[in-house]
């Protein structure tokens with residue numbers, strides 16, 4: 290199905306995922322990666338280099354910070370402040386670190402949160418980005434463990450992409466497997482058609 294003859298290690302397609310806490314970004318992106326295969330598609334988290342350095346500086350468990358449990362939530366507010374300090378110096382700081390070792394032709398950035406994240410990818414990789422929003426109701430998110438927290442749910446980390454972004458695709462992830470499945474099929478078709486366009490462009494030989 291996919292063309293695996295890559296001539297460069299740079300991504301042909303970049304899926305920029307965003308969504309509120311417990312909307313299911315990790316769940317959905319895991320399914321998509323499985324469908325595309327790990328050979329073709331990697332999941333990159335902007336928060337991974339952030340959590341790694343934060344864990345090191347604060348003697349914390351990096352793996353737990355990567356998970357979806359209470360451990361991460363108890364450090365979230367402080368991690369946000371810490372990350373924002375770094376971003377003020379260089380807004381592309383975590384974006385560059387996150388993509389550093391990626392070799393697959395399709396990248397999933399699973400946790401865009403700020404306009405500067407989306408802008409950075411669009412500027413670095415024009416015409417390759419697909420912006421995807423994952424949405425779930427507050428009721429569903431609560432069932433998954435979400436509790437509203439002032440200073441987090443009303444701050445840029447959660448609301449930075451609520452307005453001003455034109456999403457190419459919105460996934461409703463409220464738990465009905467068949468509804469999610471249909472949306473995933475549609476997104477995979479969009480990725481496939483972008484892949485074909487991109488292959489066509491890459492295969493055009495320059496005129497002599």
Ligand SMILES: Nc1ncnc2c1ncn2[C@@H]1O[C@H](COP(=O)(O)OP(=O)(O)OP(=O)(O)O)[C@@H](O)[C@H]1O
Nearest residue numbers: 309310311312313314315316317357433462464469
């Ligand atoms: N469609 C689904 N079917 C079953 N379980 C789901 C579904 N979507 C999400 N979940 C579960 O809900 C929980 C939260 O999902 P997930 O960690 O993917 O959300 P997130 O948006 O990445 O959250 P975070 O705010 O921690 O970044 C996880 O336990 C996940 O397995």
Ligand SMILES: C[C@@](O)(CCOP(=O)(O)O)CC(=O)O
Nearest residue numbers: 336339368369372400402446
């Ligand atoms: C600190 C932070 O990166 C935590 C993200 O955790 P997660 O994507 O919800 O697993 C959020 C942020 O950068 O604002």
